[in-house]
Amino acid sequence: MTSESVVLVDDLHKKYGSFTAVDGVSFDIRRGETFALLGPNGAGKSSTIEILEGYRDRTSGTVSVLGTDPEKGGLDWKAKLGIVLQSSGESGNVTVREQLSHFARFYPSPRDVDEVIAAVGLEEKQKTLIRKLSGGQRRRVDVALGVIGRPELLFLDEPTTGFDPEARRQFWELIRRLKAEGTSILLTTHYLDEAAQLSDRAGVIAGGRMVALGGINEIGGPDARTPVVRWLENGVQREQRTTTPGAVVAQLGEPEGLEVIRPSLEDVYLQLVGDTESGAFASEAGASTAKEEVAL
């Protein structure tokens, strides 16, 4: 960890009743980088992020966000954060433009409202009431509200859920622009291609524990990214993992069903999460008990 870290998390624990949702998570986010927090449903990502945002108390561990403990962060600190929650419930009786202009006034150096409307592709809907927007369009308003205050650190919790493919590409462009301006970003997403496109580093959480942490192209270790050559031999599938797939293919000639597979982030992720599945299932059992306690 370095002094240039905008987020420092050390041995973070969060319990709900007797259920441990976050079980000793540590990571840092460096200034200007985009960090993806990945993991299956219920892994503990939102709990972690909400602690960093100051919305949730932690059970134990050390947390620093822009040099401040989120439990003690004041308005000045909050004004430096941009937050796009998983679901905003934003169903206002105001137009897109009114909502953005309204929120822009809360910040000392907001972005230009027109610029933000254009960046999220809502020019044609700027005079439409938010409640009349489609789900994906409302999500774009959430993203616009997250960036209007020119945040130093932007939290994006599943930002593109409900976006059509074109809107997702447009959103990626927006994130790249924010990054180029020096914004540090914490992203959670279930779209592994999105994480691969946007992030510098990633952490994979499963069952409340960090099971992998590293550069987006290095996560899972070097072997996890080794290409696999597959082909059919007398109708039987054969495969060889190799760092020199070209040489293997040259030797094989033109066998039936020949393919070279380069494991994607998604393949590596599924392998990592699969490897910890038994532990994750144990946690899930605990989770349902905790939920019942809350429901009662």
Ligand SMILES: Nc1ncnc2c1ncn2[C@@H]1O[C@H](COP(=O)(O)OP(=O)(O)OP(=O)(O)O)[C@@H](O)[C@H]1O
């Ligand atoms: N207020 C709460 N009371 C009890 N249990 C909770 C509470 N909030 C979260 N949990 C449990 O903690 C675990 C982690 O939840 P969390 O929302 O942090 O997961 P997540 O990784 O963000 O999942 P998703 O990808 O589905 O958003 C889950 O098992 C969840 O049921």
